[in-house]
Amino acid sequence: MGLGKLSFTALKGVFSKPATRRYPFEARPPIAKSRGRIHFDDGKCTYCSLCELKCPPDAIKVDRQGRVFAIDHLLCILCGACVEACQKGSLSMDAKHGEPWTEKQKLSWHTEAPPKPSGDAAPKA
Amino acid sequence: MGARTIIPFGPQHPVLPEPIHLDLVLEDEKVVEAIPSIGFIHRGLERLAEKKDIHEMAYVSERICGICSFTHGMGYCTAIEAVMKIDVPERGHYLRMIWSEMSRIHSHLLWAGLLADGFGFENLFMQSWRLRERILDLIEETTGGRVIFGSCKIGGSRRDIADDVMARLLKELASLEKDCHAITDTFMEDSTVAKRTRGVGVIAPDDAIALGAVGPMLRASGVASDSRSLGYALYPELSFAPIVEKDGDCWARTAVRVREIYQSFDLIRQCAAKMKPGPVDVKVSGNPSGEYWARLEQPRGEVIYYVKGNGTKNLERYRVRTPTFANVPPLVHMLKNIDLADVPVIVLTIDPCISCTER
Amino acid sequence: MMIENQPLETVEPAKIAEYAAAKRAGGWRLVQISCTSLADAFELTYSFDKDYALQNARVIQPREGAPLPSITASYLAGFTYENELQDLFGVRLSGLALDFKGQFYRLRAKTPMSEPHVTTKPAAKPAANPTPGN
Numbered sequence: 001m002g003l004g005k006l007s008f009t010a011l012k013g014v015f016s017k018p019a020t021r022r023y024p025f026e027a028r029p030p031i032a033k034s035r036g037r038i039h040f041d042d043g044k045c046t047y048c049s050l051c052e053l054k055c056p057p058d059a060i061k062v063d064r065q066g067r068v069f070a071i072d073h074l075l076c077i078l079c080g081a082c083v084e085a086c087q088k089g090s091l092s093m094d095a096k097h098g099e100p101w102t103e104k105q106k107l108s109w110h111t112e113a114p115p116k117p118s119g120d121a122a123p124k125a
Numbered sequence: 126m127g128a129r130t131i132i133p134f135g136p137q138h139p140v141l142p143e144p145i146h147l148d149l150v151l152e153d154e155k156v157v158e159a160i161p162s163i164g165f166i167h168r169g170l171e172r173l174a175e176k177k178d179i180h181e182m183a184y185v186s187e188r189i190c191g192i193c194s195f196t197h198g199m200g201y202c203t204a205i206e207a208v209m210k211i212d213v214p215e216r217g218h219y220l221r222m223i224w225s226e227m228s229r230i231h232s233h234l235l236w237a238g239l240l241a242d243g244f245g246f247e248n249l250f251m252q253s254w255r256l257r258e259r260i261l262d263l264i265e266e267t268t269g270g271r272v273i274f275g276s277c278k279i280g281g282s283r284r285d286i287a288d289d290v291m292a293r294l295l296k297e298l299a300s301l302e303k304d305c306h307a308i309t310d311t312f313m314e315d316s317t318v319a320k321r322t323r324g325v326g327v328i329a330p331d332d333a334i335a336l337g338a339v340g341p342m343l344r345a346s347g348v349a350s351d352s353r354s355l356g357y358a359l360y361p362e363l364s365f366a367p368i369v370e371k372d373g374d375c376w377a378r379t380a381v382r383v384r385e386i387y388q389s390f391d392l393i394r395q396c397a398a399k400m401k402p403g404p405v406d407v408k409v410s411g412n413p414s415g416e417y418w419a420r421l422e423q424p425r426g427e428v429i430y431y432v433k434g435n436g437t438k439n440l441e442r443y444r445v446r447t448p449t450f451a452n453v454p455p456l457v458h459m460l461k462n463i464d465l466a467d468v469p470v471i472v473l474t475i476d477p478c479i480s481c482t483e484r
Numbered sequence: 485m486m487i488e489n490q491p492l493e494t495v496e497p498a499k500i501a502e503y504a505a506a507k508r509a510g511g512w513r514l515v516q517i518s519c520t521s522l523a524d525a526f527e528l529t530y531s532f533d534k535d536y537a538l539q540n541a542r543v544i545q546p547r548e549g550a551p552l553p554s555i556t557a558s559y560l561a562g563f564t565y566e567n568e569l570q571d572l573f574g575v576r577l578s579g580l581a582l583d584f585k586g587q588f589y590r591l592r593a594k595t596p597m598s599e600p601h602v603t604t605k606p607a608a609k610p611a612a613n614p615t616p617g618n
């Protein structure tokens with residue numbers, strides 16, 4: 001390698017932009033359709049437990065009588081099987097990866113049964 | 126004859142952060158024998174098939190390995206589809222082939238970096254991994270995951286690649302292919318790389334076959350054997366010939382992988398050109414009954430998926446023979462009569478993936 | 485997609501070493517040895533490949549009785565598979581060229597995969613199909 005090429009490479013290194021991102025100050029925007037984190041919308045859920053059935057690592061627990069939906073994000077492998085299984089659209093996948101967890105916890109939601117008896121999941125079980 | 130020393134090599138970070146243990150028997154600086162042992166992180170995933178149903182096992186299979194994850198999922202699905210006689214739509218196959226070739230590029234670039242790191246060429250290591258980052262971004266864009274793609278399921282593929290994304294993908298791949306030359310030229314032409322790899326760890330074609338070598342190991346010894354020629358997925362539709370080198374040394378194995386990177390770029394382009402719009406999956410119902418041995422070509426070589434179903438939703442037996450497991454005997458063979466300093470390079474050129482082996 | 489033709493033939497446990505020697509002479513490559521634990525036996529499959537054609541040999545090795553002859557005399561590469569049989573399943577072998585005596589897989593539990601596979605009975609299925617409130 002000649003001296004010319006060598007000094008060219010060295011100068012290029014000095015004057016070009018850094019190859020890496022200045023991470024904490026400049027985060028990469030999330031890529032659309034990335035599998036970032038499961039988002040649960042408690043307004044739409046009917047507590048049918050279809051998602052629990054489809055979840056490979058059993059991260060979701062649904063209490064059909066008590067109307068409780070619980071998810072352990074640390075067990076979740078972000079496969080998206082529950083999102084595909086849910087017929088009510090209450091589960092969705094966020095493209096943005098969430099904040100790191102600082103402690104082990106299960107998030108759970110509970111909603112009271114709707115006032116008028118619409119004959120859904122509860123009596124069947 | 127000098128006194129014999131035994132040097133324990135691994136399982137903590139033996140040139141690569143994976144737990145294989147080798148007892149190296151040395152006479153002065155020469156290794157006379159190597160005795161391998163594994164099992165430090167054995168996970169028993171094969172028996173998880175008793176608890177998880179066949180559809181959930183697709184996710185489990187992918188997690189056998191963090192590098193060739195897609196081909197693991199695809200191999201499992203191929204085996205189940207063969208047992209259940211499921212006809213995957215054409216587009217599903219093309220998507221799978223694109224992703225498996227992308228994972229080959231990603232795996233070979235990762236390996237190239239590790240090799241460079243193994244013989245102390247730090248800059249080459251960083252540049253290889255920098256290029257790999259770009260293919261990971263493309264993978265994330267098309268599948269949603271970076272190392273665990275999660276896009277293969279029994280009956281087809283879980284995601285489709287939209288036409289505009291595909292156009293962008295091809296453009297980015299073309300520019301990536303151009304940038305790859307900078308590092309691969311160094312691997313192929315640099316004299317320091319050649320000094321560390323040429324004539325080191327030679328394995329003759331007959332030995333390679335007798336010892337059960339697979340993948341780039343076998344092809345670097347001049348044996349044209351590539352499971353993609355078996356005709357799984359739609360590989361028969363593509364123009365494809367196994368890449369063969371004849372020297373059988375570390376340099377030849379590097380050359381095979383380097384040339385395979387470019388072959389994979391070419392195969393992706395061929396897939397994209399042949400793909401027609403259409404469904405990507407079919408609905409699957411019922412349970413498998415019967416057995417099948419699916420053989421696929423992973424970045425590291427031939428992988429075997431044996432599934433045996435008995436008509437229930439759980440498999441009776443699920444067995445994976447990973448390429449690294451098959452490459453252990455050739456590795457032991459190559460580690461005879463060499464210098465201690467060459468051990469890391471030789472271990473790396475089989476592209477060991479011990480976590481696969483400990484499925 | 486092409487589905488491979490995978491012929492399967494049954495071989496007596498005592499004959500497997502000869503069978504492997506014949507395959508070796510015929511230029512076949514050893515692809516894999518797999519094992520399934522049955523209640524009173526081990527179901528082993530030896531796979532060989534020649535020019536992309538697969539040939540499987542099925543051996544039923546009883547849990548008690550004579551040890552299984554090793555094929556390492558013809559295929560040295562078989563030592564990984566046979567030590568796996570020994571370490572994970574507890575299959576007894578004779579004539580192993582490289583016998584690790586249970587130290588190839590350095591596991592805490594000895595022969596963890598030796599019990600027969602428990603498979604869910606088809607009768608235990610209804611839980612998979614609840615079709616709740618729709």
Ligand code: SF4
Nearest residue numbers: 045046048049051086
């Ligand atoms: S499948 Fe949807 S509606 Fe049913 S329990 Fe799960 S989140 Fe709720």
Ligand code: SF4
Nearest residue numbers: 055076077079080082
């Ligand atoms: S994404 Fe997968 S692992 Fe996570 S909760 Fe949903 S089904 Fe379970």
